[in-house]
Amino acid sequence: MVVFDEKQHRCRLCGNYYSDSDMSEEHYPARNTGNEDVVAVDLGKMFDTFTSESVHAEIREKLNHGETLENITGDIFDTQLSTSLFPKGRTARTLCRKCNTFLGKYDEAYLRFFNLDGTPKSINGFQQHTKYQIIKAIYAKFLSIPEAAGEAFDFIDFIRDDDSTVYNGNWNIYFVKRDFSSDLLGMKDIRTGKITFDEGVVYELSDDKFIFNLMNFPKHSCFEMTNLFDILKKNYKLVEGVGESGGYHAQVFMSSIFNTIL
Ligand SMILES: [Zn+2]
Incomplete structure (x- = not known):
């Protein structure tokens, strides 16, 4: 017979066992x-994006309008390549x-x-x-x-x-x-x-x-x-x-x- 113990988590610091509600979210x-909103970047898509002619054209256009390269690429990351992986x-x-x-x-x-x-x-x-x-x-x-x-x-x-x-x-x-x-x-x-x-x-x-x-x-x-x-x-x-x-x-x-x- 398997007995499920409520105290299933072992604290990595003190070594004692605790129930889920006594554990923290560290x-x-x-x-x-x-470490607030961790995003995942799609690396395969990143390669495609930055080698794509249309994206190059978009970047050139924005550069001509005075935007900085850092802002432009940052924008592409935020809007096209990243998804919120750990929102908290x-x-x-x-x-x-x-x-x-x-x-x-x-x-x-x-x-x-x-x-x-x-x-x-x-x-x-x-x-x-x-x-x-x-x-x-x-x-x-x-x-x-x-x-x-x-x-x-x-x-x-x-x-x-x-x-x-x-x-x-x-x-x-x-x-x-x-x-x-x-x-x-x-x-x-x-x-x-x-x-x-x-x-x-x-x-x-x-x-x-x-x-x-x-x-x-x-x-x-x-x-x-x-x-x-x-x-x-x-x-x-x-x-x-x-x-x-x-x-x-x-x-x-x-x-x-x-x-x-x-
Ligand atoms: Zn502990």
Whole structure:
């Protein structure tokens, strides 16, 4: 006989079981960092559209009328190529209400970092405690991404203790600030993803300004990224863009496109 337990959801942070109504609807990335109305872009149609003569003619016409190319292509994206995929943003039910409320103060710390564009000069002025909260906010976000649902992370205790300053586990987070090199045609894609290497796995999570990779091995030296723990240091170096190689971001992006097509 199968007994259906009402308490079917396990919170990824505290590990306890809860019924559906005791779970929260948490945003990954945080709602106010660009995760409000997530659209899906039809990539096959995008290629057709931007190679089409009639669309070229339309673009030329609008350029002649003084519109900027950015506005024109933005318009085409909004009206022809995108459909609202997550009207309320990307959310998951992976945390209980209590844990989600607890993590809220980390999200607030991260929002301060986000609003200042992570500029090292500004972040230097933050208290160390706030910087640790920023670090924990990002580690915690990876608990909610669907690709990592089966992963047993070793940073749970580090996140659950607001005063903890020690994490000696296996998982590193590296990040870059977005720029033209990370965003195809200015599209800020905030999909999550996972890619596997011989050395281990890489998860990806991003928001409007930053791209984060969580991985259980030291990053390949050919990809230049900032270690998240470096924000604790004075004048840390903030890496912008993914460079010509495209970094992990390009690989996550490509693999998710192939998964969509196949
Ligand atoms: Zn919980």
